[in-house]
Every structure is written in structure tokens, then in C-alpha cells.
Amino acid sequence: MGCFDEGHFNGELENGVSIGYGEIEDDANKVAIEDAVKVLLLGLGEDINREGLKKTPLRVAKALLEGTRGYRQKVKDIVEGALFPEAGLENNKIGHAGGAGGLVIVRDIDLYSYCESCLLPFQVKCHVGYVPSGQRVVGLSKLSRVAEVFAKRLQEPQRLADEVSLALQQGIKPAGVAVVLQCTHIHFPDIESIFLESNQKEWGKIDVSSGSGVFENENADEWADFFYLIKSRGVDMEKIHLRGSSDQCWCPSLSAISSKASSKIGLINSSMVTAVSSILKSLGEDSVRKELAGTPNRFVKWLLNFQSIDMDVKLNGSLRGGIKPLIAAGEVVNNVDKQIYTELNLPFWSQCEHHILPFHGVVHIGYFLSEGFNPIGKALFQSIVHFYGFKLQVQERLTKQIAETVSPLLGGNVIVVVEASHTCMISRGIEKFGSSTATIAVLGCFSTDLASRTSFLQSIANATSSGGQ
Amino acid sequence: MGCFDEGHFNGELENGVSIGYGEIEDDANKVAIEDAVKVLLLGLGEDINREGLKKTPLRVAKALLEGTRGYRQKVKDIVEGALFPEAGLENNKIGHAGGAGGLVIVRDIDLYSYCESCLLPFQVKCHVGYVPSGQRVVGLSKLSRVAEVFAKRLQEPQRLADEVSLALQQGIKPAGVAVVLQCTHIHFPDIESIFLESNQKEWGKIDVSSGSGVFENENADEWADFFYLIKSRGVDMEKIHLRGSSDQCWCPSLSAISSKASSKIGLINSSMVTAVSSILKSLGEDSVRKELAGTPNRFVKWLLNFQSIDMDVKLNGSLRGGIKPLIAAGEVVNNVDKQIYTELNLPFWSQCEHHILPFHGVVHIGYFLSEGFNPIGKALFQSIVHFYGFKLQVQERLTKQIAETVSPLLGGNVIVVVEASHTCMISRGIEKFGSSTATIAVLGCFSTDLASRTSFLQSIANATSSGGQ
Numbered sequence: 001m002g003c004f005d006e007g008h009f010n011g012e013l014e015n016g017v018s019i020g021y022g023e024i025e026d027d028a029n030k031v032a033i034e035d036a037v038k039v040l041l042l043g044l045g046e047d048i049n050r051e052g053l054k055k056t057p058l059r060v061a062k063a064l065l066e067g068t069r070g071y072r073q074k075v076k077d078i079v080e081g082a083l084f085p086e087a088g089l090e091n092n093k094i095g096h097a098g099g100a101g102g103l104v105i106v107r108d109i110d111l112y113s114y115c116e117s118c119l120l121p122f123q124v125k126c127h128v129g130y131v132p133s134g135q136r137v138v139g140l141s142k143l144s145r146v147a148e149v150f151a152k153r154l155q156e157p158q159r160l161a162d163e164v165s166l167a168l169q170q171g172i173k174p175a176g177v178a179v180v181l182q183c184t185h186i187h188f189p190d191i192e193s194i195f196l197e198s199n200q201k202e203w204g205k206i207d208v209s210s211g212s213g214v215f216e217n218e219n220a221d222e223w224a225d226f227f228y229l230i231k232s233r234g235v236d237m238e239k240i241h242l243r244g245s246s247d248q249c250w251c252p253s254l255s256a257i258s259s260k261a262s263s264k265i266g267l268i269n270s271s272m273v274t275a276v277s278s279i280l281k282s283l284g285e286d287s288v289r290k291e292l293a294g295t296p297n298r299f300v301k302w303l304l305n306f307q308s309i310d311m312d313v314k315l316n317g318s319l320r321g322g323i324k325p326l327i328a329a330g331e332v333v334n335n336v337d338k339q340i341y342t343e344l345n346l347p348f349w350s351q352c353e354h355h356i357l358p359f360h361g362v363v364h365i366g367y368f369l370s371e372g373f374n375p376i377g378k379a380l381f382q383s384i385v386h387f388y389g390f391k392l393q394v395q396e397r398l399t400k401q402i403a404e405t406v407s408p409l410l411g412g413n414v415i416v417v418v419e420a421s422h423t424c425m426i427s428r429g430i431e432k433f434g435s436s437t438a439t440i441a442v443l444g445c446f447s448t449d450l451a452s453r454t455s456f457l458q459s460i461a462n463a464t465s466s467g468g469q
Numbered sequence: 470m471g472c473f474d475e476g477h478f479n480g481e482l483e484n485g486v487s488i489g490y491g492e493i494e495d496d497a498n499k500v501a502i503e504d505a506v507k508v509l510l511l512g513l514g515e516d517i518n519r520e521g522l523k524k525t526p527l528r529v530a531k532a533l534l535e536g537t538r539g540y541r542q543k544v545k546d547i548v549e550g551a552l553f554p555e556a557g558l559e560n561n562k563i564g565h566a567g568g569a570g571g572l573v574i575v576r577d578i579d580l581y582s583y584c585e586s587c588l589l590p591f592q593v594k595c596h597v598g599y600v601p602s603g604q605r606v607v608g609l610s611k612l613s614r615v616a617e618v619f620a621k622r623l624q625e626p627q628r629l630a631d632e633v634s635l636a637l638q639q640g641i642k643p644a645g646v647a648v649v650l651q652c653t654h655i656h657f658p659d660i661e662s663i664f665l666e667s668n669q670k671e672w673g674k675i676d677v678s679s680g681s682g683v684f685e686n687e688n689a690d691e692w693a694d695f696f697y698l699i700k701s702r703g704v705d706m707e708k709i710h711l712r713g714s715s716d717q718c719w720c721p722s723l724s725a726i727s728s729k730a731s732s733k734i735g736l737i738n739s740s741m742v743t744a745v746s747s748i749l750k751s752l753g754e755d756s757v758r759k760e761l762a763g764t765p766n767r768f769v770k771w772l773l774n775f776q777s778i779d780m781d782v783k784l785n786g787s788l789r790g791g792i793k794p795l796i797a798a799g800e801v802v803n804n805v806d807k808q809i810y811t812e813l814n815l816p817f818w819s820q821c822e823h824h825i826l827p828f829h830g831v832v833h834i835g836y837f838l839s840e841g842f843n844p845i846g847k848a849l850f851q852s853i854v855h856f857y858g859f860k861l862q863v864q865e866r867l868t869k870q871i872a873e874t875v876s877p878l879l880g881g882n883v884i885v886v887v888e889a890s891h892t893c894m895i896s897r898g899i900e901k902f903g904s905s906t907a908t909i910a911v912l913g914c915f916s917t918d919l920a921s922r923t924s925f926l927q928s929i930a931n932a933t934s935s936g937g938q
Contacts, residue, residue, distance in 0.1 A: 052553050052554075084520060089912070095913060097868060098865050103908070104907075112732065225909065399554075424610060432578050435578050437609055438572075
């Protein structure tokens with residue numbers, strides 16, 4: 001069962017925490033994480049006393065402890081009392097049903113977990129099934145609750161699937177348990193590469209499976225039944241990730257670690273790396289587990305994308321001249337009266353300063369060109385968007401800053417809409433999986449002229465409905 | 470603001486509970502609800518000591534208290550400390566952005582609430598926005614958290630929208646707050662009508678809006694911006710439900726209450742009605758609030774659909790001969806060797822015996838016709854499905870019972886798949902909005918012949934992908 005040996009599991013099932021850690025003292029851990037987050041913020045060049053950041057260490061500590069509460073939960077407590085006697089088929093009948101052999105699957109359970117390689121949250125569509133035996137079934141919600149226990153830890157997809165399947169096998173002792181996970185990891189580019197590569201991938205995806213009991217054999221008939229019943233979810237049993245093959249591709253931070261990157265690691269404030277190690281320990285993780293060895297370095301490297309430095313350094317210095325300078329260089333076009341120029345769906349990546357969690361999405365810019373001004377090329381818009389994205393931000397400020405920066409280049413009549421998904425809306429207590437946030441800044445005539453505004457907003461709606469987003 | 474006067478609200482904001490109730494004693498309330506649920510189960514003719522029901526009163530009490538925790542939450546606690554200073558546009562610029570006028574919308578917040586008319590949960594897609602003022606913005610998640618406080622009470626869509634909008638207006642004091650809710654109510658037919666009416670509606674839907682501050686005027690420009698930014702969600706600002714118009718249509722239990730039904734109410738064990746009234750009181754509701762006056766009667770009437778009575782009474786007696794008798798009456802067809810007969814997507818409605826919450830979906834039946842047997846007509850299959858649906862159930866047992874009932878009518882080779890959404894998977898702590906459950910029973914050769922099984926499962930997948938479900 002890979003990294004998940006039986007002895008460990010029995011400790012798990014009985015105590016709910018990894019052996020050797022004992023009772024977690026939440027308060028002490030919270031304070032330790034807060035202190036570590038302060039070190040990280042200072043390492044980014046931030047003023048930890050400014051209003052938006054003052055409570056960030058506390059918020060991050062609470063969110064991380066909440067997001068890894070699985071270390072402190074007991075599978076046994078969840079399953080106990082939720083097993084119900086349920087007859088199988090009457091004696092004279094041949095077959096399987098009810099509490100004796102009738103396959104049960106709960107599909108499309110939304111989960112998120114934290115990637116053990118880079119500490120970013122990843123999303124999981126979880127399908128879990130079991131074949132009852134012993135004339136008993138388990139309450140359906142328990143399948144979801146047990147999956148949640150293991151999702152709320154630092155994870156890797158195959159390991160998560162294995163742990164859920166084994167825990168259910170041991171907890172409810174059915175004929176077998178099957179787990180299929182469709183996992184999606186945000187693909188967060190480095191500021192160094194984002195200007196140079198076109199067609200940035202937004203997501204890394206992987207499907208994994210794990211089976212115990214009758215599902216241990218990958219060719220068992222039971223798997224065929226299972227896969228047919230989740231067929232419309234786009235899981236292809238032929239293409240499912242094979243155990244042990246190329247795990248390295250899943251987390252973008254693993255493939256991104258190149259010699260170039262590791263040379264940069266040499267420059268990292270080592271106190272930031274130590275701070276991340278201390279966070280892992282405070283969460284109840286085994287910080288010498290080999291999968292976690294490079295995690296602090298990788299997290300710090302990623303975090304350093306959001307250093308508080310000025311635009312010249314970021315766009316010109318750090319990027320070594322890979323982009324155009326910050327002056328308008330578009331072509332002159334006929335300045336038709338009241339023509340709205342638009343640049344839609346410019347991707348951005350940013351970091352919520354309240355939770356140190358990513359948010360990302362697209363920026364839409366519309367403008368009237370005042371006399372004496374030239375239109376701006378897409379590359380410059382995109383550079384400005386990236387510049388304001390790659391720092392600790394809030395979406396409202398990002399929107400305003402983009403508008404204020406492009407406005408003087410165009411003559412003052414500008415509208416900016418930012419649409420984003422916020423990780424902090426899913427990876428904390430509230431877990432609103434599908435939510436998205438829209439913000440607007442309107443400058444000049446857009447602030448008073450409803451017709452111009454709706455004309456621009458309609459062009460966004462059109463672009464979205466035609467698959468632009 | 471309709472039923473929501475300012476004085477009440479101030480009490481709300483300060484104390485988090487309705488004025489006059491004071492500190493809720495959760496334990497005493499839990500016990501009171503448990504006792505009331507026992508009365509309801511006895512009224513349904515159930516043995517409250519049988520294994521599946523033993524802990525049902527406790528589970529229902531916990532779920533109801535959890536699902537109405539909003540009565541015991543304080544908006545002030547949520548918003549306090551989540552207001553951040555955020556500059557507006559620089560002085561020399563005309564327009565709105567950031568903490569001064571830049572519209573912020575959080576879209577697609579999944580909520581569920583309890584219908585005050587019938588006590589069934591209903592689902593809400595919530596879009597909430599505000600126009601910041603005073604150079605400050607609120608943490609995005611707070612919009613969701615405040616909406617949740619009011620969703621977790623007995624509600625009606627317009628009232629929910631009004632309460633969220635007013636609470637945010639008072640809590641964060643912005644230039645204005647806008648709320649749009651897309652609400653979906655399960656349309657649960659009576660057993661009396663289900664056999665008689667074809668094309669049962671599964672859902673009642675309504676879109677409502679509420680605005681405060683600059684959004685108080687329904688024709689304000691700000692509403693146009695808001696609606697354009699949620700346009701792809703299918704909300705039509707022209708068709709949005711107008712305040713005060715035909716509220717009676719929303720909850721199916723209100724339109725279903727007819728003279729026939731009220732005559733039946735006369736027969737209801739009045740102790741059941743008293744029990745529901747006591748539940749409302751234990752949740753912290755004002756049981757003399759006029760909107761709740763008929764709720765206990767309606768809930769009991771609905772619950773009585775699930776009385777534990779035998780099939781003859783239910784199908785023939787209670788239905789007054791509206792359906793065919795329980796013998797196979799299909800046509801004789803050529804019995805081609807190994808031809809699988811299928812009857813797909815037979816709708817069913819049922820009630821989870823663990824939580825007294827609805828689950829519903831479709832039943833798929835496949836069979837080989839043994840020599841000397843005739844195929845069964847769809848109407849008979851549907852009657853059998855309804856019969857086993859309309860009682861306190863678990864999905865595993867429902868699947869088994871349908872298979873066992875049709876099997877002897879067809880010669881013993883039968884496969885039954887049930888696909889269902891369980892309200893208990895969303896309206897309690899776990900809130901897995903999109904999940905669905907599949908169960909199988911296989912009899913005779915279907916239990917050993919994988920090819921037959923997959924051929925049938927493939928036909929379900931085909932029917933689903935072509936919009937059958």
C-alpha cells in the first residue's frame with residue numbers, strides 16, 4: 001500500500017493522529033505558525049504592521065490548522081455507530097443486493113487538500129464506493145466524512161486515494177472499497193517564466209484510483225461496474241494514473257524546479273525556509289518524511305514571486321529585458337468617436353494578502369482613446385496586469401491599480417473588470433467551491449455613462465459565453 | 470423591508486438571536502426535538518426501537534440545530550475585524566474604484582436553507598455585491614458568511630435576500646448592497662397525486678433580488694452593472710421576481726393545500742402537529758409568526774406520505790383504484806435469446822430514515838425474460854418503484870426491494886440501479902452540494918455475467934449522456 005503501512009494505519013484508526021505526536025496543543029501551534037508567517041512576510045519585504053497584514057499571521061494559522069484538521073480526527077469516531085443492519089437477498093434468491101454484495105457508490109464529493117510538495121491547495125472530485133458484506137451498510141455521509149479526514153492533510157493524490165480506501169476497508173470491513181479521485185492542481189507560473197511563455201497552463205490534472213478487498217485486483221469485475229457508474233464524469237478507466245508511475249509530473253513545482261531555480265534558492269533567506277519547516281511541524285506533520293524534504297524550499301521559492309519590489313526592478317531587472325518597456329507602443333488607428341477599445345481575458349495570478357493563498361483569473365480592460373494618445377498593445381497591458389498580480393494583493397486594489405496605471409497612457413477614460421477565483425473561498429471553513437468574484441474600476445466618462453459601461457460589460461458577457469473564459 | 474423591521478434588526482445585530490429568546494440552551498432543545506421526532510415516527514406507524522431508527526431522533530435534532538444555527542450567530546462577530554482600509558482613486562482622477570465606489574460582487578455562493586412553509590431544505594445560488602465607501606472594503610468571505618447566517622434559519626427567498634442585504638448594509642456601511650438569489654425547491658409530490666399526474670415537476674424555482682443604499686432604487690445604474698456581471702448565470706433582470714407578488718407559488722406545499730388535503734388534515738394525529746410546533750420553538754423560532762402558522766400541518770401532511778402501511782392499502786386503498794393491480798400485464802413479445810429488456814429513468818421520491826430528509830432520483834431496471842413470463846408494463850414498474858419510495862427508507866434497501874419484487878414476475882434475472890440525490894448530503898455539516906449516490910442489486914445471471922451487466926450499465930450511461938437524466 002505504498003507509503004502507507006498497516007502499522008501506521010492501525011495507530012491512525014485508534015488515535016486519529018500519527019503515532020509519536022500525541023495530543024496536539026492547538027494554541028501553541030497556532031502561535032508557532034503565526035510567528036513563522038511573520039518571518040515569511042518580512043522575507044517578502046512587507047511591513048507586518050500595515051493594516052491589511054496585521055491579522056494575516058493569525059488568519060493563516062487558523063486556515064492551515066483548519067485545512068489540516070484531518071491530523072486530529074479519528075476515523076473510528078466517524079464510522080462508529082453509523083453501521084446499520086441491512087438484509088441481503090432472501091435465501092432463495094441468487095445474486096447480490098443490500099447489505100450483502102450490492103455495490104454502493106457516492107459520486108462527485110467535492111474535496112480540497114493541500115499538496116505536500118508545494119503547500120498549495122488542490123481540488124478533488126472524489127468517487128467512493130464499497131461492496132457491503134455481513135448484512136450491514138454504512139451511512140452514506142460517512143464515506144464523504146472519512147474521505148475528508150485524509151483530504152485535510154498534506155497529500156499527494158495516490159496517497160490520498162490509498163489512505164481513504166484502506167481506512168474505509170478497516171473501518172467498515174466490507175467486501176471491498178474503491179476510490180477514484182479526479183484531482184486538479186493550480187498551475188502557478190513563476191514571474192520569471194510568465195512573460196516568456198505563451199499559453200500558460202492554468203491547471204495540472206490527474207486521475208487516480210485505489211482499491212481494497214475485492215477491488216484490490218485492478219481487473220476485478222467490480223471495477224467495471226464502478227467505472228460504468230461514474231462514466232459520465234469523464235473518468236477513463238484505461239487512462240487512469242497507474243500506481244507509482246511518474247508521480248513527479250503532478251505538482252507543477254516539482255517539474256519547475258530546474259538548475260536555474262535551484263541557483264535562486266541559494267539566495268533565499270534561510271530563515272524563511274526554517275519558518276516553513278516549523279509550520280509543517282506545527283501542523284502535526286512528520287517533517288522528516290521524505291516527500292516533505294523539498295517542500296519548504298519550494299514553497300519559499302513560489303512565495304518569492306510575490307516580493308514587494310517596485311515595477312522597474314520586477315519588469316526590467318528581474319525579467320532581464322524579456323518584455324517591452326513601460327510606454328505605450330501600439331499602432332495608431334483611426335480614432336472613431338466613442339469607439340471602445342477592449343482587451344479581454346488577460347490572465348493573472350495573484351496572492352491574497354489576507355490569507356497568503358492564491359487567487360487568479362482574468363482582467364478585462366476597455367477604454368476610449370483621447371486625442372493625442374495611441375492604443376496600447378496587448379503585451380504591455382499583460383505586463384501591467386502581471387506586475388500588479390505578482391505581489392500580496394486584494395482584488396479590489398489590483399483592479400484599481402491597473403486602472404490607474406493605464407489611465408494616463410490613454411487619456412483617462414478607462415474601465416477595468418477583474419474576475420477571479422479565490423482559493424481562500426474554498427480552502428477554509430466556508431468551502432464555497434464554485435464561487436467567483438468580480439470587481440470594477442471606472443475612470444473618466446465610464447463612471448457617468450451607463451451606456452458605455454454596459455456596452456463594455458456586454459462584450460465581456462459575449463466573450464465568456466463563447467468560451468472565452 | 471417587509472417582515473424585517475429595523476428594530477428587530479438592531480436586536481439581531483447586537484445579540485444574534487431574536488429578541489425575547491435569550492441564550493439558547495442547546496442541550497435542552499436537542500432533547501425536546503428528539504422527543505418530538507419520536508412522536509412523529511410513532512405517528513408514521515414505525516417501531517422507534519428498530520436499528521435504523523434508534524438514533525434517528527438524535528440525528529434529526531442535531532441536523533436541525535445545525536441547519537438553523539443562524540439563529541444563534543451574530544453578524545457583528547463575523548464582520549468585525551474584517552473591514553480593511555483600501556484607498557479609492559487618487560485625488561486627481563474622476564471615477565470609482567477600490568474602497569470608494571468600485572463595485573465588488575461574489576457570485577455563485579452555494580447555500581441551502583429551510584423552507585418556512587414546509588420545513589424541507591431548499592437550495593440557493595447566491596450572488597452578493599456591494600459598493601464600498603469610506604475607503605474600506607470587507608473581506609470577501611464575509612459576504613458568504615453573512616449570507617450563511619440568514620440562510621441557516623427557516624426562510625422564504627425574498628425574506629432571505631432582504632435580511633442578507635440589510636445585515637450587510639448595517640454591518641459594513643457601504644454605499645449599497647445588492648443580493649440576487651436563485652432558489653430551487655424540491656417539488657415533492659403527494660402519493661395521492663403521483664400516480665394520477667404525468668410529467669411531475671421535480672423542482673420549483675424562483676429568482677429574487679434585494680437592494681439597500683444605492684441599490685434601493687430598482688432602476689439604479691448600479692443594478693445594470695450587477696446584472697451584466699452575473700449574466701452568464703441565467704438571471705434575467707426583467708424576469709426577476711417582484712417583491713410581494715404571488716409569494717404563494719414558491720413552496721409546492723402551499724399550492725398543494727386544497728380542500729381535499731385539508732379534509733385529510735382532520736384525520737392527522739394532532740400529537741404529530743403539536744410535535745412539529747414544539748420543534749419550531751426549540752429551534753428558536755417565533756412559533757406565532759404568521760408565516761409559520763400552517764407549517765406544522767403542512768409538514769405532517771407531507772410526512773404522512775411515508776406511513777408504514779402495506780402495499781395493498783397504499784396502492785389500491787389509498788389510491789382509490791387509480792392504478793393497475795399488481796400483476797404483470799405487459800404485451801407478449803418475441804423472446805429473443807439473451808435480449809435485455811430495460812426500463813430506464815423511472816422517477817422516485819423517498820425519505821431517508823436516518824435523517825427524515827428526502828432523497829430522490831431515478832430507478833433503472835433491466836431483465837432477461839424467462840420462458841413462460843411476459844414483460845412488465847412501465848406503469849407497473851413505476852407503481853412498484855413508488856410504493857417502495859414512499860416510506861422511510863435507505864437507498865440500499867429500496868434497490869433490493871424493487872429487485873426482489875419484480876424478480877419473481879420475470880423469472881429471476883434482474884438488475885436494478887438506483888441513482889439519487891440525498892438532501893442529507895447537503896443540509897447538514899458536510900454540505901456536499903453536487904454529490905449523488907448509485908446502488909445496484911443483481912439477481913440471477915446478472916450476478917455472474919459481467920457482459921450482461923456492462924451492457925445494461927452502458928445503456929444507462931447512454932441515456933444519461935443524451936439528457937435522459
